[in-house]
Amino acid sequence: MPPSKSSLINLKNLSVKTVGSLFSKTLELKKNFNQYQRSAGVYHSGYKGTAALLFLEPSTRTRFSFEAACSRAGYHPLILDGIAGTSLEKGETIEDTIFNIEAMRPLFFVIRSDDQFDMQQMVEKISVPIINAGWGKRGHPTQALLDAVTIFEKRGDLAKQNILFIGDIKHSRVVSSHIELAATTGSPLAFCAPENFLPEQITSGVKVFRKLEEALDWATVIMALRVQKERHGVDAWFSVEDYRKNFGINLDRVQKLNPDSLLMHPGPINYGVEIESEILTDPRCVILKQVENGVFLREALIRNLFDGDL
Numbered sequence: 001m002p003p004s005k006s007s008l009i010n011l012k013n014l015s016v017k018t019v020g021s022l023f024s025k026t027l028e029l030k031k032n033f034n035q036y037q038r039s040a041g042v043y044h045s046g047y048k049g050t051a052a053l054l055f056l057e058p059s060t061r062t063r064f065s066f067e068a069a070c071s072r073a074g075y076h077p078l079i080l081d082g083i084a085g086t087s088l089e090k091g092e093t094i095e096d097t098i099f100n101i102e103a104m105r106p107l108f109f110v111i112r113s114d115d116q117f118d119m120q121q122m123v124e125k126i127s128v129p130i131i132n133a134g135w136g137k138r139g140h141p142t143q144a145l146l147d148a149v150t151i152f153e154k155r156g157d158l159a160k161q162n163i164l165f166i167g168d169i170k171h172s173r174v175v176s177s178h179i180e181l182a183a184t185t186g187s188p189l190a191f192c193a194p195e196n197f198l199p200e201q202i203t204s205g206v207k208v209f210r211k212l213e214e215a216l217d218w219a220t221v222i223m224a225l226r227v228q229k230e231r232h233g234v235d236a237w238f239s240v241e242d243y244r245k246n247f248g249i250n251l252d253r254v255q256k257l258n259p260d261s262l263l264m265h266p267g268p269i270n271y272g273v274e275i276e277s278e279i280l281t282d283p284r285c286v287i288l289k290q291v292e293n294g295v296f297l298r299e300a301l302i303r304n305l306f307d308g309d310l
Contacts, residue, residue, distance in 0.1 A: 004213050007123045007130040011141045011180035019184055023149045025300035026293065033072075033296070034056060048074035051302075052106035055081050055133065056094065056113045061267050061291055062133050062143070066110050069298035078106060095122065101124050108305060111135075129296075129305055137173050142301065144177035146294040148185060150286055151221055153293070154262060159186035164215050166192050166247055167225035167274055170199050174225065174266045179203050190215060193247065197227075212247055216257060222247050223264045224274040240273055249275040254282055261285050 051070045055063050063081070070077040078101070083089055088097060094117050098109065108129045111119060115136030123130050134140045148158060155161055163182075169175050169191050182189050190207035191198060192215040202208055209215035216222065227243065244250075249263065257263075263275075263285040273278045279285055 007132075008141055008301065009120050009123060009130065009132045009135070010139050010182060011144060011177055011184070014181070014184050016184055017105055019145075019148075019181075022145065022300055022304060023152055024150050024295070025151060025303065026297045029072075029303075030293070030296045034178075045163065046074050047076065049076070049107040050105070051075040051077050051108055051110060052101045052104075053077050053079045053110045053133075054094075054098070054112070056083065056088075056111070056117070057077070057134065058082075059112055059134065061110065061294065062140075065131060065291070065294040066298055067129075068295045069302055070110075072295070072299050073302045075107060076304065078104075079211050095125070098122060098126060102128065108302070110189055131301065131305075134173060137171055137176065139177045139180070140173040140266075141177045141180075142294070143174050144181045145301070146290060146297040147174070147178070147223070148181060148187075148262060149297050150264070150290050150293045151262060154286060154289075155220070155260070161220045162188050162190065162218055163221045163223060164190045164192060164209075164219035165223050165225060166212065166215070166249070168227045169193050169225065171228040172198050174223075179206070190218060194243065212253070213256075216253060220258065220260065221262045222249065222257070223266070224267070224269075226268060227270055227273055244273060248273065249279055251276065251278055254279060254284075259283065259284070264290060266290070276295050 021228065053066055053070070056177070067077045072094065080086060086097070088094065094113065106128065108131065110131045110133045112133040113135055115138060119130060119132060119135050132139060132141050151161055152158055163178070165175050165178070169291065178189065190209060191202070192209040192212055198208070207218070209218070243255060254263070261284050263279060263282060265275060265287050267287070269275060
């Protein structure tokens with residue numbers, strides 16, 4: 001059965017029911033997968049068709065996660081990884097590339113691109129769904145959803161969690177999607193960052209802390225963000241020493257956190273900048289759980305495309 005034309009470009013129109021259904025399916029898939037592993041069974045859904053994965057920006061976790069999710073759901077992933085070796089090197093546009101791949105009849109696209117490509121407009125031009133796997137600085141909906149399901153799995157009601165983002169908020173597509181998702185889940189959000197790492201306009205209702213210690217006292221979930229040096233101008237100020245001193249997550253700061261806090265990072269991590277490597281051993285750190293849950297969340301999302309639950 002082909003999917004309904006339900007793309008996932010942002011999280012603005014997701015209902016509470018849809019989010020709840022997605023989380024339930026994610027955790028059910030995780031439970032079933034673990035049971036298959038314990039019984040040495042085979043976790044395979046049978047071949048259902050192909051999926052086109054276009055990763056025009058670098059990726060490790062998101063790309064491998066979507067590949068695994070497609071395979072587990074029964075869709076063979078066809079992968080375009082960067083422009084090297086493709087007709088994009090010869091001047092073909094991304095749009096023409098997508099039209100030509102669509103002619104090969106994939107059942108859906110997963111696309112990661114920069115801000116210059118209009119993913120929303122592309123949804124209107126093709127007949128199959130698109131899942132946003134990271135769109136410049138505009139959004140990364142599946143990352144926000146996998147973060148949220150990890151929090152939900154560990155702490156329950158998202159509306160009762162104070163989620164703090166620390167770091168390069170200005171350039172974070174993850175934060176953009178979390179802001180959209182919070183409108184549905186009711187999660188209180190806050191920022192703590194150097195002045196030039198904050199967006200020019202702060203979303204209504206989002207707290208801003210100038211001192212990290214005050215922010216950590218408020219938070220139940222701490223989300224450190226990668227300093228995206230590649231998105232800063234050549235003249236942008238950045239001192240690793242100052243950042244580490246004022247905004248870095250280290251053992252001293254972690255020891256003062258509430259025992260029920262969660263420590264998170266969407267990756268990749270600049271160790272010795274955003275966080276110290278020792279943090280990974282803290283029982284409150286769920287960074288690798290985010291990665292694990294990402295596959296199940298994306299599998300649930302792909303399955304929901306065909307169930308009409310998006």
